[in-house]
Amino acid sequence: MGKINVGMVQQSCTGDTRANILKLEKNIRACAAAGAGIVVLQELHNSLYFCQTEDVSCYDLAEPVPGPSTEFFGAMAAELGIVIVLSLFEKRASGLYHNTAVVLEKDGSIAGKYRKMHIPDDPGYYEKFYFAPGDLGFVPVKTSAGVLGVLVCWDQWYPEAARLMALRGAEMLIYPTAIGGVGTDPKQEQDMQRNAWQLVQRGHAVANGLPVITVNRTGHEDDPSGNAAGIDFWGHSFAAGPQGELLAEFGEHEEGFKVVELDLGRTEYVRRGWPFLRDRRTDAYEDITRRFIDNS
Numbered sequence: 001m002g003k004i005n006v007g008m009v010q011q012s013c014t015g016d017t018r019a020n021i022l023k024l025e026k027n028i029r030a031c032a033a034a035g036a037g038i039v040v041l042q043e044l045h046n047s048l049y050f051c052q053t054e055d056v057s058c059y060d061l062a063e064p065v066p067g068p069s070t071e072f073f074g075a076m077a078a079e080l081g082i083v084i085v086l087s088l089f090e091k092r093a094s095g096l097y098h099n100t101a102v103v104l105e106k107d108g109s110i111a112g113k114y115r116k117m118h119i120p121d122d123p124g125y126y127e128k129f130y131f132a133p134g135d136l137g138f139v140p141v142k143t144s145a146g147v148l149g150v151l152v153c154w155d156q157w158y159p160e161a162a163r164l165m166a167l168r169g170a171e172m173l174i175y176p177t178a179i180g181g182v183g184t185d186p187k188q189e190q191d192m193q194r195n196a197w198q199l200v201q202r203g204h205a206v207a208n209g210l211p212v213i214t215v216n217r218t219g220h221e222d223d224p225s226g227n228a229a230g231i232d233f234w235g236h237s238f239a240a241g242p243q244g245e246l247l248a249e250f251g252e253h254e255e256g257f258k259v260v261e262l263d264l265g266r267t268e269y270v271r272r273g274w275p276f277l278r279d280r281r282t283d284a285y286e287d288i289t290r291r292f293i294d295n296s
Contacts, residue, residue: 003263004145007031007039008248010237011255012219017046025076027257032080034259037145040085040215042237043153043178044099049217053225054129062091065102070110078108083145087152087176090115099131101150101176103141112141116152117161124182124223124231138164146264147171149210153178156201156214160288166208171264173204177216180233194234202244209242209271211262218253242270
């Protein structure tokens with residue numbers, strides 16, 4: 001394993017899908033010009049985050065995979081010779097939709113995809129209304145630029161997901177994300193939530209000896225119903241090394257791109273010093289698949 005430059009694109013979105021895509025294109029090209037071999041985009045990057053409300057008309061935003069987005073971004077991947085990680089609202093069949101990350105190879109073909117496994121259902125994040133849970137499992141995508149353990153947003157809180165990707169040979173963990181706070185929460189509470197969000201993912205890096213790339217949205221998006229304050233997306237996209245060390249980080253309102261060099265060879269070095277995989281007690285974890293253990 002050698003070194004790879006990974007580009008991260010953090011931006012705000014509007015209701016103008018075409019404008020969002022053109023802004024993404026500009027930033028992807030800038031990442032490639034800066035030497036990125038992989039470019040990671042944020043969750044559901046083509047549109048506003050429509051899951052703030054339950055509205056059947058939003059299903060019109062969905063598309064098949066392969067489809068228009070894989071064709072457009074695939075052509076760009078082939079032109080620039082880079083791997084691109086997309087996050088799409090996948091229409092699998094009438095009435096069956098997924099929140100799907102698609103990995104495009106540098107020749108523009110689809111290297112693989114991952115359907116979001118953990119689906120939230122909270123105020124402002126009504127994703128269970130739109131998305132069926134993923135059914136492809138936690139399987140890394142092999143590309144010419146490395147083996148990518150791609151997960152999506154709410155998955156980032158679950159150590160089981162990160163561990164399974166690591167056990168299947170992922171060389172890095174990648175999380176397209178759309179997460180933020182609401183104005184009704186005190187600033188101190190929002191800061192604690194955001195710090196916890198980053199901390200848990202840095203913990204996945206440490207526990208698995210792998211770098212982590214997390215790309216979030218930024219900006220405020222109104223609640224279309226007008227019944228809530230909307231979401232202030234946290235931004236703070238970041239890259240961490242295999243000991244949880246921060247390698248790059250965006251600001252809360254920062255838009256644009258960053259390219260970070262990952263030394264994939266550090267995984268071997270770190271795992272030799274901290275051999276967590278060696279010392280796992282696989283004979284004693286059978287209860288981990290239970291919903292809850294009542295010891296009363």
